[in-house]
Amino acid sequence: MPQKPGRHFLQIPGPTPLPERIAQAISRSTIDHRGAEFAQLTLGIFERLRTVFGTTNPIAVYPSSASGAWEAALANTLSPGDRVLFCTSGQFAVQWSKVATRFGLQVEELVGDWRFRVDPDQVTAKLRADPAIKAVALVHNETSTGILSDIAAIRRAINRAEHSALLMVDAVSSLGAVDYRHDEWGVDVTVAGSQKGLMLPPGLGFNAISQRALSAAQEARLPRSYWDWAPLLDAAERGFFPYTPATNLLFGLDEALTMLLEEGLDQVFARHLRFAHATRSAVATWNLEVYCRDEEGHSPTLTSVLMPQGHDADQLRKLILERFDLSLGTGLGPLQGQLFRIGHLGSINDLMLCGTLSGVEMGLDLAGVPHKRGGVQAALNMLAVTSGHRKENTGD
Ligand SMILES: Cc1ncc(COP(=O)(O)O)c(C=O)c1O
Incomplete structure (x- = not known):
């Protein structure tokens, strides 16, 4: 290839x-x-x-x-x-x-x-x-x-x-x-x-x-x-x-x-919480559903996003990969096709997260998945008010 x-x-x-x-x-x-x-x-x-x-x-x-x-x-x-x-x-x-x-x-x-x-x-x-x-x-x-x-x-x-x-x-x-x-x-x-x-x-x-x-x-x-x-x-x-x-x-x-x-473990943890938060605001703005229904249980390292009825998550992932060179996680076991997973863990920064969310939003558009635009903007807004990696500013 x-x-x-x-x-x-x-x-x-x-x-x-x-x-x-x-x-x-x-x-x-x-x-x-x-x-x-x-x-x-x-x-x-x-x-x-x-x-x-x-x-x-x-x-x-x-x-x-x-x-x-x-x-x-x-x-x-x-x-x-x-x-x-x-x-x-x-x-x-x-x-x-x-x-x-x-x-x-x-x-x-x-x-x-x-x-x-x-x-x-x-x-x-x-x-x-x-x-x-x-x-x-x-x-x-x-x-x-x-x-x-x-x-x-x-x-x-x-x-x-x-x-x-x-x-x-x-x-x-x-x-x-x-x-x-x-x-x-x-x-x-x-x-x-x-x-x-x-x-x-x-x-x-x-x-x-x-x-x-x-x-x-x-x-x-x-x-x-x-x-x-x-x-x-x-x-x-x-x-x-x-x-x-x-x-x-x-x-x-x-x-x-x-x-x-060097970064400090507390800062590392706060950075992941902040990215999870920004990702969830994007998903909410898209009018899509986060798989987790437990308010206290949201993962800081990944977000699973449910597809609307009649839309296949793996087809969306395939399109996003081909068009934007962005790999998202597949649904596993019984969840295959029903959801895709956005990983926001490891060595990533604000712009990597924003690039990822932009790829998802553009992919939703291209694939004709019903959603409301503006998720990326919502994430940007969240990141702007929780700038830096300080724990007290995570917004979580
Ligand atoms: C929570 C969890 N446990 C176990 C595994 C299995 O790890 P590996 O694929 O390295 O064997 C994974 C892999 O993604 C995982 O996410």
Whole structure:
């Protein structure tokens, strides 16, 4: 396919646009992963990575996609036949629960309304009814719907039930973009990936691990080798890996952490909230509907937009890609065709957001999708009154 002029707008909710600084870091010559320079690199990474996860506990870093890190979370902590409560409020939670089933775990589903956050009271009720459940698993920011659940409330729900279940959280599309507190929220395993808020290409998976999860790993009997935390964490203490790591992605991660901490995590979170807010004002002005119906649950990192009856989201996306070189996220699972997803996470700024929203508005026009013009202007107005990245000015 001939290259288009200008640059491509990658506004899917991950992978996110690759910043030049990270691209350059990754393109360095690979170094010996058993040498002193490598150990210095990784020890510096782990220290700052813990700040982003909000933990003082160990973090396993895998050369893998985030789906690998899902598998690692289960394989290290559970035994065949263990019961796991999956809060399935979106396609990614469903996918993760399928991994558990394939591993021979018994999945107990808490099927939520996909347009709302996971309901903590229902978690308490399920746990009270089933003292044998070994773990509760949910997705913090459901990338298929654009809804952010309240993890602290889920921890309180588990405590209310006086239940010993481990809490496992997928923070794949929130980490590095949304406030996240592994220790404070009492999360036992946090699963993450490199290609979203961390601004890297795909290829790294993460497990942040509580002391309770480490103890559970001593008893867990699911087979594990590549995913085994023990050799990984043992080598990591000295800055090494038990196998060949993704050295160049680690160069990128080092740079990404520098960028996040330079901007300041609070500013990063405020920037994402502000973009989400501006995007929702555009959607409201277009007279289109945001999929999320939970006022407290809007995702800071992506917005899912429902198509009017009789209009196909994927046809709109195709037209926008061909005409404006802008990639938007497709509807996943049962939502395919019904909605498109605007990613506003990672290394993006006001003009990138405005360019994206302009592409959507022009696409709606061209595709003949019924809407009211002026969404871009509404977003501009919102961005103008919430200028800068200061938290108190987010308007959220
Ligand atoms: C919330 C969530 N969990 C898990 C995944 C799976 O990640 P990967 O495709 O890197 O395996 C994704 C991917 O988009 C995601 O958004």
